[in-house]
Amino acid sequence: MKQTRKEEIVIVAAKLFKERGYSAVSMRDIAQQMDIKAASLYNHIKGKQEILSTLILHVARAFTNSTQQITSENSSPLTRLKKLIAVHIDITFHNPDAIAALNNDWMHLDGQDLLDFIAMRDQYEENFRSIIKQGIQKQQIRAKEPEVILFSILSTLRTLYLWNEKRGKLEVDVLKQELVAVLISGIV
Amino acid sequence: MKQTRKEEIVIVAAKLFKERGYSAVSMRDIAQQMDIKAASLYNHIKGKQEILSTLILHVARAFTNSTQQITSENSSPLTRLKKLIAVHIDITFHNPDAIAALNNDWMHLDGQDLLDFIAMRDQYEENFRSIIKQGIQKQQIRAKEPEVILFSILSTLRTLYLWNEKRGKLEVDVLKQELVAVLISGIV
DNA sequence: TAGTTTAACTAACAATCGTTAGTTTTGTAA
C-alpha cells in the first residue's frame, strides 16, 4: 500500500490542521513539514481547498456508508445502536486527524463540497435518530427525551478523536465494550 | 447593566469566532460587524489576542470556580456529580459563544494566558476525576473504567454549547433533569 | 543513450493580515 505524493500531503496537512485548525496553517507550513517549498505542493494538488475537501469528504463518506448500512439492518434497535458505536470507534481510531478536520474545519469547505458534506451529515444524524425512535417504540429505550439521548451519544462519539493518545493501554475492543456499557446502561 | 465598548467588541467577536474560528476572522470583519473601521477597535482593546484571552479566560474562571466549589462540598459523590452537570448547563447557556471559543480556539492563546488556561483546564478535569473515583470507592458508581466514564461525561458537557439553538422549546430545568438521567442512569 | 515525465526549484504577484500614527468628529461637563 504505497501512497502517492498527494496522499502524503493530505496526511501531513491533517496533522497540522488538527493542532492549529485549517485557517491557521499556511501552505508554507505544510511544505516545510515535507521538506519542500510551498510552490512544489502545486505539482500534486490544485490548492489548499482540495486538501481540506479530500480529507473531510473521504471520512464523511466512510461514516455515511457505515451508518446507512447498519441502520437498514433488521436486527433490534439496541443491537444496531451498539454496532453504530463500535463502528464509530473503528473509523475514529483509523483516521483521527481527518476526523479532527471534519469536526472543526468543515465550515471552511467551499461550494458543492460544503453542500455535500452537510447533506451527508444530516443523513447520518437522521439515521441515529430513527434507530433511537425505533428503540423507544419497541420499549428497548427509555421514552423520555429522544433528542437528549441523541445529543449525548453523538457528542461522545464526535469527540472520540481527542482520545486517541490518551486512551493509552486500553485496547480498542475493551473500549468498545466499556463505551457501549456507559452510553447505554449508564454509570450507576 | 450597560456594557462598555470593549465588552461589545468581545461579544461581537465571539459570535464571529464561533462561526468561523479565531484565525479565519479578521479585525476588519469584527469592525464591519460593528459599523466602524478596524483601526477604531484599537481605541478600546490592545489587539486581537486580548479579545480572545478576555473571552476565554473569563468563562474558564467561571468553570474552574464552580467545579472547585462543588468538588469540595461534602455531599455524596453522585450528588456532586449531578450538581456539576447542572452548573455546566447554566454556564453554557449563559455564554455559548465564549464557550465555543474556549473549546475551539484555546490553542491560539499566547504566553501566560495559554499557561493559565491549561492549568485551569487540568484542574477542572481533575475535579471531575476525583469525584468519579470517590463514587466508585463508595460503590455509587460502577467500577469498570473510570476514564471512559469521565470521557463520556466531559464530551457531552463540552459540546453543550452547540445545542443552544437546537434545544428549542426544551426548558433549561427539564434539560438538566433529562441530561442527568441519561448520563447517570443510561438510556435503557 | 535520447526523450519524456515527474517533481523539485526560484521569483514574484496581488490580496489581505494585524497594527500604528496622526487627525477629525462627537459627546459631555464647566
Added chain:
DNA sequence: TTACAAAACTAACGATTGTTAGTTAAACTA
C-alpha cells in the same frame, strides 16, 4: 460657549497569505 475626553476616521507600514510562471534537476522509458 468653551474645554476636554472619548471614539471615530484616513492612510499607511511591513509581514504573510495562496497561488502562478518559468526553469532545472532527477528518474523512468524507449
